[in-house]
Amino acid sequence: xxxxxxxxxxxxxxxxxxxGVRDVYMDAWAxxxxxxxxxEAYAQASGAMLDSYLTVSAPFREAIExxxxxxxxxxxxxxxxxxxxxxxxxxxxxxxxxxxxxxxDSIHTLLAKPGFAPRTDPRREQQxxxxxxxxxxxxxxxx
Amino acid sequence: MAETQVITDPFTDAANRLKTLTKVMxxxxxxxxxxxxxxWTLNKAKLYHYIPILPKEKRHPVPLLLxxxxxxxxxxxxxxxxxxxxxYMLNKGYDLYLLDWGAPGPEDKNLKFDDYxxxxxxxxVRKLKAISGSKEFSLLGWCIGAxxxxxxxxxxxxxxxxxxxxxxxxxxxxxxxxxxxxxxxDERYFDVDKVLAAFGNMPGEMIDYGAKALKxxxxxxxxxxxxxxxxxxxxxxxxxxxxxxxVTDNVPLAGGAFRQLIVDLYRxxxxxxxxxxxxxxxxxxxxxxxxxxxxxAEGDHITPSCQSEPIMPKVSSSDKELFRVNxxxxxxxxxxxxxxxxxxxxxxxxxxxxx
Numbered sequence: 017x018x019x020x021x022x023x024x025x026x027x028x029x030x031x032x033x034x035x036g037v038r039d040v041y042m043d044a045w046a047x048x049x050x051x052x053x054x055x056e057a058y059a060q061a062s063g064a065m066l067d068s069y070l071t072v073s074a075p076f077r078e079a080i081e082x083x084x085x086x087x088x089x090x091x092x093x094x095x096x097x098x099x100x101x102x103x104x105x106x107x108x109x110x111x112x113x114x115x116x117x118x119x120x121d122s123i124h125t126l127l128a129k130p131g132f133a134p135r136t137d138p139r140r141e142q143q144x145x146x147x148x149x150x151x152x153x154x155x156x157x158x159x
Numbered sequence: 160m161a162e163t164q165v166i167t168d169p170f171t172d173a174a175n176r177l178k179t180l181t182k183v184m185x186x187x188x189x190x191x192x193x194x195x196x197x198x199w200t201l202n203k204a205k206l207y208h209y210i211p212i213l214p215k216e217k218r219h220p221v222p223l224l225l226x227x228x229x230x231x232x233x234x235x236x237x238x239x240x241x242x243x244x245x246x247y248m249l250n251k252g253y254d255l256y257l258l259d260w261g262a263p264g265p266e267d268k269n270l271k272f273d274d275y276x277x278x279x280x281x282x283x284v285r286k287l288k289a290i291s292g293s294k295e296f297s298l299l300g301w302c303i304g305a306x307x308x309x310x311x312x313x314x315x316x317x318x319x320x321x322x323x324x325x326x327x328x329x330x331x332x333x334x335x336x337x338x339x340x341x342x343x344x345d346e347r348y349f350d351v352d353k354v355l356a357a358f359g360n361m362p363g364e365m366i367d368y369g370a371k372a373l374k375x376x377x378x379x380x381x382x383x384x385x386x387x388x389x390x391x392x393x394x395x396x397x398x399x400x401x402x403x404x405x406v407t408d409n410v411p412l413a414g415g416a417f418r419q420l421i422v423d424l425y426r427x428x429x430x431x432x433x434x435x436x437x438x439x440x441x442x443x444x445x446x447x448x449x450x451x452x453x454x455x456a457e458g459d460h461i462t463p464s465c466q467s468e469p470i471m472p473k474v475s476s477s478d479k480e481l482f483r484v485n486x487x488x489x490x491x492x493x494x495x496x497x498x499x500x501x502x503x504x505x506x507x508x509x510x511x512x513x514x
Contacts, residue, residue, distance in 0.1 A: 035388070042384070046376035053372055054339050062372075063348025070350075070357050077357065096265060103266035107202045114201060114282050121289045 176390040183386065188400040191234035193245045195257070199286040203261025206283045208290060212249045219513035221321055222254040222291040224284065228303035229275070230366045230412040232405060233259050235493050236301075239401045244492055244502055251506045253513070256287050263413040268359040271415035273438045276310045284318060297322035297509060298449075301492065302462065303420070306330065306430070309470070312447045314440055322512045323449040323476075324505060327488050329462040331469040332428040338463065339373055344421045351421045361417040363409025373460050402493065431469060444473040451479040452508050454491065454501065461488040480508065 052058055088095045126132060199206035211218060225245075227233035236257065237245035248255055258280070263270060287296060296319055300308030305328030312323050335341045343349060354361065371378035389395040412420075429435040435442040451474055455464045464483070471481055484491050484501050491501045 038384075042376060042381060046374065046381065049375045050373075053375065054342070056342065059342045059345060059348050062343065063345075063350075067350060067353070070353050074357065100264075100266040103264065107266070110201055111278070118282075118285055121285070125289075 172391075176387075179390050179396055180387070183396060183400045183403065186400075188239065188397070188404040190239055190401050190404055191237045192240050193237045193243060193249065198256075198290055199283060201279060201282060203263060203267065204279050204283070205259045205261060206286055207257045207259065208287075209245055209249055209255040209257070211254060213252045218252045218254055219510065220293060221295050221297055221513040222256060222287055222293055223248065223297045223299060223509065223513075224256045224258060224287055226258050226280075226298065226300045226304040226308050227260075228301065229260050229307075229416060230303065230361070230363060230410050232408050232410060233257055235405050235489065238405065238493050239397070242398070242401075242493075242498065244497070247498065247502050248506065251510065253509075254291055254293075256283075256291075258283050260410075262363075262410045263360050265359050268355070268414035270413035272307065272310060272419050275307050275416065276314065277438050280307065280311045281315060281318065284315075288319065293319075295319045295321040297324070297513060299324040299326065299505075300328065301326040302329065302488070305467075306420075306424070309430070309444070309447070310435070310437060310442050312449055313442045313444055314437060314446075316446050316448055320449045322452070322509060323447065324452045324454070324509065325467065325470070326454045326492060327456050327459055327462045327467065328453065328470065329424075329466045331431045331466050332424050332426075333431060333469075334463075334465045337465050338425075340369065340461075341425050343369070344425050346426060349421070351418055355414040355418060358411075358414075360411040360414050363411045366412060367406075367409045370461060398495070405493075431473070444470060445475050447474040448476055450512050451476040452505070453479075453481050454505070455481065455483045456486050456488055456491040457483055458486055458490070459488045478512070482508075 085095055194210040195207040196210065197205055198208045225233065225236055227236060237243045240246065245255060245257070260275070260279075284296065288294065298308045298312065298320055300306070300323075305325040308323060309325065309328065309330060312320055332338065332341060344351070354365075358365075386396070386399050389399070423429045423435055427434070430442060430444075433441065433443060451471075453467055453471060455467050456462075457464070468481065471479060482504055484504070486494050486496060486501070491497060
């Protein structure tokens, strides 16, 4: 009975009319709420609530922070401020590394350009003169 | 036997529905499944390169960088297999990069738009260029990401930016009566310094509350009623699950950036008035010369069209288009109609300009 298919192939759902009523009610409710949150009064009230929360909780927050700081100090452990400082320094180092990476990239790009002749190191490429060759020979002889 | 069947069926149905409901409400959906590689990091920011699907000769030569908002996860762009903007664009032959801002920690409370647009973005763009080998690129910014990309385009327009796509971009804050957020953060009611003194960064939960409170019944009740009504529809459940996973994954907004958003933009509308100064440089929108596509969601309650439209006459781009699409702030890119309307339009526009 209850699960017999209706003409359109769907099962009869006794909740369908209720759902229709619910949707109409929810639409109306939604519109009312959207209008309400758009008012100055709502902005003022939500601002006041947030402000009171922050004012009331501030002394507790400060007390907890101080107590935690003391405890960590007693235990010879780093505080949040110490970690924050290290993290900031790490970011600075990362930026420096990124700058180096950028320079390396530009060097690679230059090297990869067709027709780019790398400047040779004169010390490496210098052919030994007669004088230096003699000195080297003498050194080998001593050994 | 038949009578037993009639009695047990509703119970089995109810049991199955509850099982599905519990699963959906207590687990995270498998999202952001498109293969990608991490190519660059700086602090919490990460640049991902999606593994291309098409061979190089079939791909567009100009890479595309996606920049999402600071206070939400960017995987909304790659929500789930079969329904992902990233997947769609890869199939259309784009070389795709995603800039993920990450979640700021207490050490990042002083990060501002200045840092995001002039430290992070140029470096990410440099890396993108180095990897792709292209001197030009396209930029897609969504929501707060669109603010960042607009500032970047105005300040670093000569950096090879060819195409700029702005999705639901909150740029103009002059219409105070039309913006609920502007009313809430009015200096008479909202003390931004007191909030940031207490939290450092703006907590993700508070931002989430703000976004949801714009339409409280839809977000806090209707959303779950919709799920309950469709628990028998696996496709609908899968979609809801993925979206809920994203919606509940909130990220704090760095304190400095939040202060700029409220004071400089919501209260003083500095960007549109040409008074916004980033690291000593005035952000002049007329310096934007890249091809511009602005996408507006007609049903957007977070960024109404009056916030996105006014940029059009301000920029110097000779090639610009305003595209309106039915849907909400997120729905236009992640909703069921996105693959039929928004994505094909973006692809059609960008493909012509990525040759």
